[in-house]
Structures are given as structure tokens and as C-alpha cells.
Amino acid sequence: MTNLAHKRMSAAEYLAFERASETKHQFFDGEVFAMAGGSYVHALVSNNVAAEIRSCLKGTPCQAVGSDLRVATPGGLYTYPDVTVHCGPPTFVDEQSDTLTNPRLLVEVLSPSTERYDRGRKFEQYRGIRSLTDYLIVSQGHASVDHFFRREADGAWLLMGYSGMEAQVSVDNLGIVLPLSEIYAGVDFSAAEPDPLPPLRPGATF
Structure with missing residues (x-):
């Protein structure tokens, strides 16, 4: 940026x-x-995630949309997540209906230039959204997803890490399972940009 x-x-x-x-x-x-602009692999992974989530959410009151939708946080960040899920009627900052305020799930596909921001300042802003229950950070350099989810009892955020094409991300708050084999379908990792930072350790709280 x-x-x-x-x-x-x-x-x-x-x-x-x-x-x-x-x-x-x-x-x-x-x-x-x-x-x-993003790379080809970034676009492919983003589209795969959105398509898989849409398929899993069929018949539910939740909708998944791509990166054309702007999201606003209570802390004043306006941004475009790679995938956004909302459940029930969407709410917006004004009558233009183009800036969502009540996402349930947000997804960011990592790029080398944005990884520290996606894991740091941006996640800090996302945690301020009261409706948000899940945040997925998806690598494009290898098959790996970090899943942050809100623990209901005390509101703390926990982390589960998934890696390998056989792994499946369980998003219990939405009742869906996302196979990494679908998230990375068609991806040639040799053409992907490398991840500059190692994944976070599962079990961490935020």
C-alpha cells in the first residue's frame, strides 16, 4: 500500500x-x-475461498462476497477484505449500501507486502467489530491457513493453524468446513509469492 x-x-x-x-x-x-493489484495466485486463491464458502453456506441466512465490498470497523478503518461473510440483513454506514459494518467472517489472502499489516494493525481493527466471529489468514506461498476465532465466554480470540492439502478448516461459528484442497485447487506454488513470515503458533490468544 x-x-x-x-x-x-x-x-x-x-x-x-x-x-x-x-x-x-x-x-x-x-x-x-x-x-x-494482486498476483494471479492471489486472485485464484481468493476466488477459490469465496466459491467454497458460498457452496457451504447454501440454504443458510449467510452470504459470501468478494473483494469489491468495502468494510468499515468501529475504529475507523475502511478496507476491502478478500472475502466477507455476513449473516442476516446487512448493515451499512449510509444509504449507499457499499460499506458493510456487520461481517461475521473475514478472509485475507496474504501478500508479502501486506502480511505484517494483515496480522497486526488490520486484525486489531477487525477485532473491534462486534459481529465478527472468525478471521482467516490464507497463505499463497504454501497450503496453510491461520484461523482466528472469538471465544464466547470471555471474548478472547484463539488461533488454530491448518497446513497441508489434506487439512480442513472447521469454522464452527458458521457450521462450515473448508478443505485446503479446495482452497488451493489449481494453484502452482512454484509461481506463488513466498510468505515472508512463519505462521503463528496455534493456541495463542489475542
Whole structure:
């Protein structure tokens, strides 16, 4: 992401700017950040995840959408997750119906330039969304998914890690199972960008 320092503005100004823009930008704390395009593998994995989740959610009140939908956090981050799931009626920041505020599941497919941000500042912002129960961080360099999920008793977030094409991600809060063989269907890992950081240790709390 590139910071457009000269574009410092309010959230309302950002939305007006973004709705007129031909390219996507994230927004946080008065600053606008240009979003770079993803690689072929990034796009393929993102589409696989969205398709598999949609298939699993058939017949439920939940819907999965891709990266064209903007999401806003209570902390003021406006961003475009790779996959967003909401359940029941969607809620938006205004009548334009293009900035969701009540996601249940968010998915980010890692890129070398965004990994620290996706695991750090962005996840910190996502944890402030009261409706959110699950966050998936999906590698594009190898078959690996980190699943963060909210523990109901105390609200802490726990981590489960999955690796290998035989593994399956169990998203109990939505009653779905996502095989890594489907998430990575058609992926040539030799053409993928390497992951700069090792996966987090399962069992961690946040």
C-alpha cells in the first residue's frame, strides 16, 4: 500500500473520494492508502475461498462476497477484505449500501507486502467489530491457513493453524468446513509469492 499523504481527509470525504475513484483505496486515521493489484495466485486463491464458502453456506441466512465490498470497523478503518461473510440483513454506514459494518467472517489472502499489516494493525481493527466471529489468514506461498476465532465466554480470540492439502478448516461459528484442497485447487506454488513470515503458533490468544 502507498500512503497518499496529500489525500488526508475525514471519513465522509474519503467515501466521496472513493466512490468517484476508478481504483481502490483503504482509509484509516485521516489517511488514504492506494491498494496495489494482486498476483494471479492471489486472485485464484481468493476466488477459490469465496466459491467454497458460498457452496457451504447454501440454504443458510449467510452470504459470501468478494473483494469489491468495502468494510468499515468501529475504529475507523475502511478496507476491502478478500472475502466477507455476513449473516442476516446487512448493515451499512449510509444509504449507499457499499460499506458493510456487520461481517461475521473475514478472509485475507496474504501478500508479502501486506502480511505484517494483515496480522497486526488490520486484525486489531477487525477485532473491534462486534459481529465478527472468525478471521482467516490464507497463505499463497504454501497450503496453510491461520484461523482466528472469538471465544464466547470471555471474548478472547484463539488461533488454530491448518497446513497441508489434506487439512480442513472447521469454522464452527458458521457450521462450515473448508478443505485446503479446495482452497488451493489449481494453484502452482512454484509461481506463488513466498510468505515472508512463519505462521503463528496455534493456541495463542489475542
